[in-house]
């Protein structure tokens with residue numbers, strides 16, 4: 001290749017990341033952070049050798065088929081890659097990478113915040129304070145559920161799940177998990193393995209979802225499985241909305257068959273999320289900010305750049321997923 005490879009960056013990245021990218025590549029930046037349509041991306045990448053997108057840009061099979069032949073890589077600024085059809089990319093010979101590890105701490109913090117927020121009714125409390133509706137203190141006022149000593153079920157004991165387990169141990173929570181296979185390394189410690197999702201759900205007080213969205217996990221938390229949770233149970237999701245059947249979760253929250261939910265990710269985000277979540281008092285809601293710390297966003301960018309450097313140096317990138 002003559003000259004520096006051209007990289008189409010679909011969203012505004014941290015300044016330090018854009019500076020580092022410009023040291024080795026010819027970036028096409030999006031300083032206004034406008035959300036591009038697929039057609040705009042396809043037009044903009046006519047002159048590019050690689051794309052550095054976020055999960056907000058979708059590369060389905062039809063889009064990948066239309067990518068110019070010179071596109072060598074999609075180096076995602078995300079750990080989740082459900083927005084990219086990996087099979088289609090592999091077939092076209094486009095390398096796909098993600099940014100694992102570097103966002104596990106930040107995402108685990110948000111999982112803990114959601115657990116606490118949902119258990120202790122933090123959203124309700126905040127709304128009362130902001131609306132100046134606090135009239136009285138009483139022993140019955142805003143009584144929630146205590147996390148300390150409860151059983152935490154981790155659905156998907158991967159990188160983030162392990163950090164959540166470590167943080168939750170600080171609350172004396174007993175850790176339970178489900179993966180396809182039991183893990184035998186140190187990160188899992190004394191956690192109890194459940195061979196089925198159903199068995200996990202029947203044995204926990206808090207469920208925290210950490211499995212990626214895929215054809216296998218779409219709608220995994222459906223009405224039948226939610227019915228296995230007890231009335232005081234709390235559901236937390238920092239992974240992807242697609243893992244949850246929204247109608248079923250909203251119905252369970254409405255009827256009181258579970259106690260509360262803390263959610264950071266949704267089907268149809270940002271503007272078409274299930275309206276039921278907003279209407280309920282027993283939901284604690286955040287706008288997909290699991291990885292949103294300065295440290296983590298820089299680290300995600302550097303990791304995406306390192307993957308691009310490897311690819312254009314003819315090496316295997318560390319985080320290849322297709």
Ligand code: DGY
Pocket residue numbers: 054055077078079080081103290291
């Ligand atoms: C991720 O990295 O997958 C986060 O959800 C942000 O895209």
